Amino acid sequence: MVNYIAEPPGAAPAPAVQAEALTVVRGPRTVLRGIDFTVPRGQITGLLGPSGCGKSTLMRSIVGTQAKVTGTLNVLGSPAGHPSLRTRIGYVTQAPSVYGDLTVRQNLDYFAAILDPGRTAATRRHDVDRVLADVDLATHADALAGNLSGGQRSRVSLAVALLGTPELLVLDEPTVGLDPVLRRDLWTLFHDIAASRGATLLISSHVMDEAERCHRLLLMREGEVLADDTPDALRTRTGSDTVEAAFLHLVDEAVATGRQKETTR
Ligand SMILES: Nc1ncnc2c1ncn2[C@@H]1O[C@H](COP(=O)(O)OP(=O)(O)OP(=O)(O)O)[C@@H](O)[C@H]1O
Incomplete structure (x- = not known):
């Protein structure tokens, strides 16, 4: 204990x-x-x-x-x-946890909806664009996560953690x-x-x-x-x-x- x-x-x-x-x-x-x-x-x-x-x-x-x-x-x-700590902490593991059969934007949109179901579609889009720019993946937004390099997938995981404001x-x-x-x-x-x-x-x-x-x-x-x-x-x-x-x-x-x-x- x-x-x-x-x-x-x-x-x-x-x-x-x-x-x-x-x-x-x-x-x-x-x-x-x-x-x-x-x-x-x-x-x-x-x-x-x-x-x-x-x-x-x-x-x-x-x-x-x-x-x-x-x-x-x-x-x-x-x-x-x-x-009570769940929404206050962002955790990124060593193994990237993203869905390979979704695009980068779809992954982020999905996690944004789960993390804060009350977020409007416009706010969600704004937050997704913000984190895509943060991790320098805006040009790969429509690529399938499964086709990214290891380092790029890690950055998608980091972007997921940045969707909130932990x-x-x-x-x-x-x-x-x-x-x-x-x-x-x-x-x-x-x-x-x-x-x-x-x-x-x-x-x-x-x-x-x-x-x-x-x-x-x-x-x-x-x-x-x-x-x-x-x-x-x-x-x-x-x-x-x-x-x-x-x-x-x-x-x-x-x-x-x-x-x-x-x-x-
Ligand atoms: N599931 C597990 N069951 C038993 N021992 C484990 C398990 N996972 C890790 N360990 C052991 O715990 C110790 C610490 O592992 P940990 O992953 O925390 O180290 P680390 O410093 O993060 O290593 P790395 O830099 O390689 O990721 C290691 O000796 C490892 O063998």
Whole structure:
């Protein structure tokens, strides 16, 4: 059972996400090992770490789709998974979830109708055109989603999440397989969303140069959080020129501490 800390009345808004002793078991493995972290509101937090370290599991826990979650996990002031959070969070998984036998516009029109059945046809068209432009797919609006490249399909998934105006966007490796120009444009879009709407973005990646584009970073390794800080603070604390070097420094430190514990047992 996951716990929840209620906000006292009149208190300053809590972080978008607050986790204490968060633990997740998947099959025989403890994938997240009692981790603590916060995701501040209105900023871009990057979730970085090697393949298999638990990034997707952490994201699934936040959006409420992960079983066997224990500890405390507050999301936008409610317990993770609370039904009231459904319209307040946009979640884009690694595997694009769009219908291959519909065109890009038909996919977006369909999801717009489901997300907000009260939307008029004119508003729906306006919203669909807006998100098509956001993800740079206006010229492919009438292409079948099944005929798009992997990167283009990922962008349709992202467009679906942008149809609403979610307070928290959870994006699992949104730039995988994209060329450098598109990656740059998407990061510009992420910054626009944070700045213009005050939205919070949690974005996973294992490309360390993307870390430099985030306001804050959660660096993970083997189900644990190695650091929860700004890129500047991480570079300064470790005496490194890049976040990648800082990450490697922290990994070495964690390995050395682990060895020390082993030898003093
Ligand atoms: N359905 C599952 N059942 C059991 N274990 C799983 C399941 N899915 C993932 N795992 C394990 O949980 C661990 C964390 O997986 P997760 O997908 O969260 O990592 P990740 O950091 O997102 O990796 P990647 O960057 O490759 O997507 C991995 O060791 C993986 O083998």
